[in-house]
Structure formats: structure tokens, C-alpha cells
Amino acid sequence: MGKYFVAGLVVVFLIVFFTMVPIGLWVTAKFSGVNISMASLVAMRFRRLSPSKIVNAMIKSHQAGLDISNNNLESHYLSGGDINQVVDALIAAERANIDLSFEQAAAIDLAGRNVFEAVQVSVTPKVINTPVIAAVAKNGIEVKVIAKVTVRANIERLVGGAGEETIIARVGEGIVTTVGSSESHSEVLENPDNISETVLSKGLDSGTAFEILSIDIADVDVGRNVGAELQRDQAEADKNIAQAKAEERRAQAIALEQENRAKVVEAESRIPIAIAKAFEEGNLGIMDYYNMENIKSDTKMRESISGDIGDDIDG
Template sequence: MTMNAISIAATPLAQQTPTGYILLALGVFAAFLGLILVFFFFRYFKLWFQAYMSVADVSLVSLIRMHFTKVNPNIVVQAKVMSAQAGLNTSRRDGVSTRRLEAHYLAGGNVMNVIHAIIAAHRAEIPLEFDQAAAIDLAGRDVLDAVQTSVYPKVIDCPDSSRSGKTTLSAITKNGIELRVRTRVTVRTNISQLIGGATEDTIVARVGEAIISSIGSASSHFDVLENPDMITKVVLSRGLDAQTAFEIVSIDIADIDVGENIGARLQSDQAEADTRVARAEAESRRAEAIAEEQQMKARVTDNRSALVLAEAEVPMAMAEAFKAGRIASITDIEG
């Protein structure tokens, strides 16, 4: 503090000039700013020193900025340290920079999961940039699980009993024999199509459809039982993993069981249906014959009544003839 400032401070308040007030205000502001810097220095010195010793390129100004932008500096520093120690590109222009980590944190992403995924992909020599991994994470996919599946493929049961409730696929060959098939599909993640690609359900549905189609094209169930690999070859040749987030590694037939003779059962059902139709037609003709018989009986009854009426008119006609003299009795003829 200079002699002028000391003399101004020692001067009574009422005798100070406007310049003295300004200098006093600046001194108070500088002291307050110094206290703030000291506070942040002691609060974030440990994190800054950790980043400095790890060559993680995290400045103290960045740590102070994270305090005001509500970013957890512990996560960002830990992510930068892990990236630097793993040999990732941490440059501020095109690498895993502090700004990118802060932006991903503020967007609601899982920063540590993304860094773990990038490190795992880097170790496995799988190309995965930070922007791509962050986009996958923000899209709701587990980017670390995707990388792990790409390195270590997983097996999907077809059909999946936990989702469909069925344990086997039912298909019928051309000779009418039902085959119940259970397959296992080995897939690995296709990271380049993970965003917008179809999920496991699509893979299971496509594989199931292809298996049923290939079995249905077989002339006999003996051909399928003899060479079950013919199904897998046909299915693999169709490119069922197109536009999906996975790449099919292999399709293996786990089990094949012979079911019912669907063809014979269908023929039996058809014969029974034909029999029922014939019986219905015969019953219809019988009903028509009975109806016609009843009509004939009604006509006979009508004719008989007409005959009775005619016979009743004969005596009346004879009596009238006697009265008119058109008919004479035997006594009159003899006399």
C-alpha cells in the first residue's frame, strides 16, 4: 500500500476526496476478489494438481467455470485423467477435451460410461470417436455394453422364451411332417449402425422367418434331419443383419424334434369335412324327397275329396232325371 493510500485511509472520512472513495472501493473490491480466488484455489487445487500431474490439460479456470455451470468437476477431471493415462487424444480441437466433457455432462449423458467405452474400444483397436460414443449414449443405448458385445459376441436364443413364451420354432416340410427347431444366434455389435439400427427383436424375427421358410422348402423332413446345416447356410446367405445394430457371426441348430404328421392330419380333417358335406347334401335331398311325398299325399287327398263330391252329385242328378221324365222305371217300361 502506498503512502498516499495510507494517508487517505488515515484521513477522517469527512475529509476524504472523491478520489479517495474510489481508491477505497477498488481496494475493497480487490480484497474481495482475492478472497474468492483464494477460496477457489484451495477448493480445487487438489483436482487441478491431479490433472496437472497426469497431463490431463485441465486448467484452474475450467474448474472455476464448472462450479458456476453446475458441472461436477470430479467426474470431468477423472474422465480426463483416465483418457490421458489410456493414451487417448485429449487435444482441445478434436480430442476428448474438457469442453466436450462438460457439454456431454450438461446434456444429461453418462460421461464415465462413454470414457470407459472409448478406452475399451481403443484397447481392442475398434474405431470409436468421442462424438460418436456421446451420440450413442444420448440416444439411450449403452455404449459400453455395445463395445463389450463387439469384442465378446453374445448368444441370442431363437425363439426367446422370455419374450415370446415359446421354446421352439414350428415348421412343416413338403411331406407334411412338423419339425420343432431351437436355434442360437451369435451376434456382435455393429457400432457404425448402432444409431438407428434395429434391435435384437428384429434379428430374432428375421432368423425365425428364414428358418421356417428354409424348412418349408425342404422336400422331406429326412433331408433336414440328415443335414441340419443346410438351414444355417441358407439363413446366413440372406443377409438378415442388414440395417440392424448387430452383425450375425453364426447360426447354430441347438435341437430338432419331429412333431406331428400335419399332412396326414390335414387330409383326415379334409376327408371328415367332405363326409360332413356329403351327409348334409344327402340329408337335404332326403328332406326334399319327404317334402315331395307329403305334397303327393296332399294331392291324393284332394283328388279323393273331389271324387267324393262327384259321387255325392250322382244321386241328385238321377233324382232330377226321374222328376223330369228323362229316366223311366222298370215297371213303367213293362206296362
């Protein structure tokens, strides 16, 4: 029984030993020319590092002729960086004769930028296509422009420099300003290169992570007649204002007419009182009253007859 217990302890010890001590990885590093001790590999386990990632990055950099210490790689790994991307960027920069230190590459990586892609763009310029940019010339005609911006990454400004969105926004602003200062859309269509030259001369890459090499106009189209639409909208607005003012005057006239009618009705309501008072004071006799009523009846009869005759004539 004791023999089996000892054998079990030996097996457990060997499993733990080979788990904590990456002998195979140490042998691979030695044969690749990377000088790293077994104690360092074991210490990586206790620091919750991945020895294979560190050693593979060291082997890759050693074979490329770069001298990168395991301490730098461990520090960048613990900071949340991508050590493989940093090593690849340093190798690419070395091949392209670009001055890039490990500290710079690590800072660019930790800033959230793809440092390897940045080195590639620094060697091989990148083309950024702008969306359709609409601008209006002085004659009111809209011009739609699509531009291709060729940029090269600026390694020195990758940390803290603005990205592609800023480049596109500045180029769009430059195109709008240039087209807006043109006398007519025909001038823009005849000389689209003027847009490129004017926009490129504004130094739009200032404070960005890129250097603008060229701005090429890929397409120019004529859009809406914005000036005519604005005039039409203004005329419609003026018409609505005039109609509103006319309606206001009509409402005032109706209100005044109703007010006058009310005054007439009020005055007519006082006539019987005035007649009664005239009778009392002797200013109006009974015959005078009858004559006045006869005149009123005769007037109504004449109005009725003239209305009937008018209807017959219309018929």
C-alpha cells in the same frame, strides 16, 4: 450483539462459498493432471450440472490417454446421456484399436443403446439363442430347430441399425424356408449343417447393428405329422359337408311328402261334393253309391285282416 451478527454472516458466507465452490474437487483434478478452472466448476453449479460427474469422467479419460474436453462432456450430460458409459466405451475402444470418436459414442448412447456393451461385443462376439423354430418339410413332417447365432457388433451401424429381435426373426424365416424346401424331414435330420450354410448365405445381417459370424444348429427334433393332420381335418370337413347335403335332401323329401299328402287331403275333401253333384245330375244312382261304400268297407276289412295275420306271424 453486532459481533454475533457479523460472525453469523461469516459462517453463512463460508457455507455458501464451499457449497458453490468445489475446492476439494478442483484440488483432486489438479493433482490428477486435469486442467480445469475454478470458474468452470462454479459455472457448472449454475448450469445445474454435477461437477463431480464431469470431473471424474475427465480424470478417467485423462488417465487412459484420451483427450476429451469438459464442453463435450457437459453437452452430452445436458442431452440426457450417460457420460461414464461413453468414456468407458471410448477407453475400451482405444484398448482394442477400434476407431470410435466421441461424437459416435455419444450418438450411440443417445440412441438408447449400451455403447460400452456394443464395444465389448465388437471385440468379443456374442451368441444369440433362438427360440424353438417349427417348420414343415415337403412330406408333411414338422421339424423343430434351435439355433445359436454368433454375432459381432457393427459400430458403424449401431445408430439406425436393427437389433437382436430382427436377427432372430430373419434367422427363423431362413430356417423355415430351408426346411420347407427339403423333400423330407429325414433329409434335414441327416444334414443339419445345410440349414446353417443356406441361412448364412442369405445375408441376414443387412441393415442390422450386427455382423453374423456363424449360425450353428443346436438341436433338431421331429414334431407332428402336419400333413396327416391336414388330411384328417379335410376328411372331417368333407364328411360334415356330405352330412349337411344329405340332411338337406332328406328335408326336401319330407317337405315334398307333406306337400303331396296335403294335395291328397284336399282331393279327398272334394269327393262328397263330387258325389252330391253326381246325384243331382243323375250320373250316380243310390244303388251305385251303396255298392261303392260296400267295396270301401270290404277293402278296409281285408286290410285289417291282413294286418292281424302279419302281426301273428311276426309274433
